[in-house]
Amino acid sequence: xxxxxxxxxxxxxxxxxxxxxxxxxxxxxxxxxxxxxxxxxxxxxxxxxxxxxxxxxxxxxxxxxxxxxxxxxxxxxxxxxxxxxxxxxxxxxxxxxxxxxxxxxxxxxxxxxxxxxxxxxxxxxxxxxxxxxxxxxxxxxxxxxxxxxxxxxxxxxxxxxxxxxxxxxxxxxxxxxxxxxxxxxxxxxxxxxxxxxxxxxxxxxxxxxxxxxxxxxxxxxxxxxxxxxxxxxxxxxxxxxxxxxxxxxxxxxxxxxxxxxxxxxxxxxxxxxxxxxxxxxxxxxxx
Amino acid sequence: xxxxxxxxxxxxxxxxxxxxxxxxxxxxxxxxxxxxxxxxxxxxxxxxxxxxxxxxxxxxxxxxxxxxxxxxxxxxxxxxxxxxxxxxxxxxxxxxxxxxxxxxxxxxxxxxxxxxxxxxxxxxxxxxxxxxxxxxxxxxxxxxxxxxxxxxxxxxxxxxxxxxxxxxxxxxxxxxxxxxxxxxxxxxxxxxxxxxxxxxxxxxxxxxxxxxxxxxxxxxxxxxxxxxxxxxxxxxxxx
Numbered sequence: 013x014x015x016x017x018x019x020x021x022x023x024x025x026x027x028x029x030x031x032x033x034x035x036x037x038x039x040x041x042x043x044x045x046x047x048x049x050x051x052x053x054x055x056x057x058x059x060x061x062x063x064x065x066x067x068x069x070x071x072x073x074x075x076x077x078x079x080x081x082x083x084x085x086x087x088x089x090x091x092x093x094x095x096x097x098x099x100x101x102x103x104x105x106x107x108x109x110x111x112x113x114x115x116x117x118x119x120x121x122x123x124x125x126x127x128x129x130x131x132x133x134x135x136x137x138x139x140x141x142x143x144x145x146x147x148x149x150x151x152x153x154x155x156x157x158x159x160x161x162x163x164x165x166x167x168x169x170x171x172x173x174x175x176x177x178x179x180x181x182x183x184x185x186x187x188x189x190x191x192x193x194x195x196x197x198x199x200x201x202x203x204x205x206x207x208x209x210x211x212x213x214x215x216x217x218x219x220x221x222x223x224x225x226x227x228x229x230x231x232x233x234x235x236x237x238x239x240x241x242x243x244x245x246x247x248x249x250x251x252x253x254x255x256x257x258x259x260x261x262x263x264x265x266x267x268x269x270x271x272x273x274x275x276x277x278x279x280x281x282x283x284x285x286x287x288x289x290x291x292x293x294x295x296x297x298x299x
Numbered sequence: 300x301x302x303x304x305x306x307x308x309x310x311x312x313x314x315x316x317x318x319x320x321x322x323x324x325x326x327x328x329x330x331x332x333x334x335x336x337x338x339x340x341x342x343x344x345x346x347x348x349x350x351x352x353x354x355x356x357x358x359x360x361x362x363x364x365x366x367x368x369x370x371x372x373x374x375x376x377x378x379x380x381x382x383x384x385x386x387x388x389x390x391x392x393x394x395x396x397x398x399x400x401x402x403x404x405x406x407x408x409x410x411x412x413x414x415x416x417x418x419x420x421x422x423x424x425x426x427x428x429x430x431x432x433x434x435x436x437x438x439x440x441x442x443x444x445x446x447x448x449x450x451x452x453x454x455x456x457x458x459x460x461x462x463x464x465x466x467x468x469x470x471x472x473x474x475x476x477x478x479x480x481x482x483x484x485x486x487x488x489x490x491x492x493x494x495x496x497x498x499x500x501x502x503x504x505x506x507x508x509x510x511x512x513x514x515x516x517x518x519x520x521x522x523x524x525x526x527x528x529x530x531x532x533x534x535x536x537x538x
Contacts, residue, residue, distance in 0.1 A: 188383035191350055194370045195377040196397035196452055206396075210387040 054272060057265035069263035070270065077243045078251035079270065084159070085234075085247060086227045089167040093227075094220050097174025102208070104175075105182035106190070119175050122168055130168045131236025134161055157239035162247065165233035170223045177219030178212055185211055217285065221278050228274055300361050300455045300488050301326040302347065307356035309342050309512075316342045317512045319356060324490065324505070326361075329482050331499035332492045334509035335535070340492045341460055343509075347490065348458045349373040360455065376449030376487070378459040382441045384433040390444050391416055391429035397452035419447040422481065439470040446481065457482070459491035463498060475502050496536045500524065508532050 022028075027035070058066050069075065100119055104112060122130065138145040138155035148155055155161045189211065193203040209216075231249040238245040246254065248271050255264035302324040309317040317339045324330050332340035345351040347358065349370035357366045365373065385393050394416045398407055407415070420426050423443040433441060442462060449457060462478065463471045479502060482489045493499050499506045500520040508515045508523065508531075516528040527533035 188379050188381060189385055191370075192377065192379055192383040192448075193385070193396065193400070195348055195350070195373075195375060196400055196448070197371045197374070198396070198400040199371070202400055206400075207385055 051272060054265050054268050057261055058269045060265075061262050065262050066266040066269075069260070069266050072263065074243045074246070074251060075263065075267055078246055078248045078267065081159070081162070081246070082228050082248040082271075085162055085166050086224055088163050089170060089227050090220060090224045093167055093170055093223050094174050094216065096171065097178060097219060097223075098212075098216065100175040101178035101182055101212075102204075104179055106187055116179075119172050122171050127165075127169050127230065127232030128236055131165050131233035134164050134168070134233075134237050138164075156237055157241065157245060159245070161237035162234050162245060165237045166227045166230050169230050169233050170226045173223040173226065174216065174219035177215045177222070181212055181215040182208075214289075218282070221282050225275055225278050229271065302456065302488060302490075303357075303359035303362070304343070304347075305357040305359065307343070307346060307353045307358065309339070309346065309351065310354050315512055317346075317353075320509075320512075320514050322507060322514060322517065324488060326488055327486050328488055328504050329479070329502065330488075330490045330505045330507060331503035332490060332507050332509060333494070333496060333499040333535075334515075335494055337511070338509040339512040340507075340509045344458050344460055344490060344492050347373075347456070348375040348377045350377070374452060374455045376452060376454030376457045378442070378445045378449050378457070378462050380461045380464055382433075382445040382465075384441055384445060384448070386433050388432075389429065390420075390425075390431050390433070390436070393433070393444060394419055394448045394451050396448065415451060416447075419451055422450070422484070423447045423477070437470075438466050439474055442466065442474060443477065446478070450481070450485065454487065457485075457487045457489040459489070461492055461494070463493070463495070471498075478502065500536070508535065510535070 026032075100115070103109075104116060104119075135156050136142070138148065138161065140146055140149045140154065140156065145155060153160070155164065189207050190203050193207045194200075198206065229249060230247075231253070234247055235250055235253075238247065238250060240246050240250055240254065242251075242254070248267060252264050252267050252271070255261075255267065302322075304320060304322040304324075306319040306321055307317060308315070308319045320339075320343065332343060334340045342351060346353050349368060349372070353366065357364055359365060360373075385396065388396070395412050398412045398415065401407075416429065417426070420429060423446060425440060425443060428436065428440065428444075433444070436444065442465075446459075446462075459478075463474055466474065475498065478489075478491070491503075500523075503520060505517065506520050506523055507517050510531050516523055516532050518526075518528075523532065523536060527536065
């Protein structure tokens with residue numbers, strides 16, 4: 013084949029080098045402006061007065077309370093939403109029933125409703141001057157301006173993540189494996205734990221990680237229901253805003269840095285698991 | 300086991316998948332439900348297996364009313380069209396699934412389960428694939444593993460939904476003989492669904508030709524070929 017004319021073939025789906033270069037540098041430029049520069053700025057500001065000042069601002073009682081509160085909220089709302097999400101996805105993908113389309117719309121509702129509106133709804137339903145809320149306050153369990161309200165608001169905002177992640181996967185996998193397990197004599201619970209759950213574990217993990225990231229970062233809905241009581245109902249995002257408004261920029265940016273680091277932990281965990289279980293991932297995707 | 304289908308009908312919403320059909324399957328027979336798509340053959344098979352429930356009519360196993368039995372109680376070895384192997388389990392665990400799913404009191408000990416799985420792997424002539432995953436098998440191997448998995452529960456009958464549908468012509472021919480052999484060894488009453496008249500005629504003792512939710516004709520292959528009962532049967536097996 014030495015006399016092959018000097019034609020350079022490229023795969024039909026590949027663009028010329030110039031176009032590739034332009035697209036890639038365009039993406040990097042956008043990422044730099046939107047992502048890298050702000051991130052660097054956060055850490056730069058946090059450390060502008062040195063490591064000592066940053067750490068000292070974190071050791072402040074209110075900052076510590078905010079970190080603790082945010083972690084508590086995530087720890088409660090994420091597992092609950094994981095269970096609800098799996099249940100909802102299971103219902104939608106494995107059964108046919110009236111009102112299914114309506115249920116799917118309901119699950120998506122938190123994506124289309126402004127978080128502030130969601131927070132207001134919780135205040136209007138459970139506030140101290142409503143029937144339910146008044147009764148709960150009298151009983152010593154206030155919802156609004158307290159931890160339960162913050163958890164409710166976070167759950168409302170993060171509800172769709174797990175279900176949204178699971179539904180397409182479960183639709184694609186169909187019901188055949190579950191049916192096979194049933195014909196082999198397995199009970200419903202056994203089918204769920206030995207067939208369904210292993211098949212959706214990756215999608216579930218992604219859903220949980222996204223849900224977690226959002227639960228920790230939620231501002232709008234929590235701002236309305238929490239009452240922003242320092243050291244009590246102020247989560248990390250809310251404390252950051254308050255510190256920033258008071259020109260305590262080192263403290264604000266340090267706390268923001270910690271929040272960003274928590275997000276990095278989530279991302280890192282996801283990447284680690286993806287690399288570690290690449291084979292299993294490939295096996296479950298392609299069958 | 301003898302199977303009696305007594306005036307079974309099935310409607311999905313307003314569409315009738317099965318108009319009342321009756322069929323008697325002698326114990327140990329190898330029966331083909333033959334028909335084009337939409338003829339109700341898969342629905343009938345799923346009703347036998349307990350995956351679908353009839354709108355009206357009864358199913359009898361050995362003369363006993365089995366209409367209300369759950370899918371687990373039916374003990375039907377079911378082979379699905381796309382095999383539905385558990386993708387996250389090895390072949391060994393797939394085959395052992397039904398034994399492991401038994402209540403503790405009836406569950407065989409681990410060594411016994413291993414012995415049975417090994418025996419089934421020998422029966423399907425794939426003794427060395429126990430540690431592989433379904434994604435590492437060819438289509439024909441998957442079908443045989445699905446068959447072994449269904450046989451592991453010591454089923455009362457074997458139900459197969461288009462067992463050769465996803466295979467190429469050469470493998471299909473080989474596996475036909477494989478199914479015949481397994482049927483003859485186990486003596487299980489076997490019902491399989493197919494739209495391929497060659498397959499039905501070559502493999503089955505008894506062919507049930509179906510169309511539009513009705514049974515057009517029941518008979519031995521040679522009888523159906525010699526005396527088609529309707530224009531539809533004549534046309535369908537002629538093509």
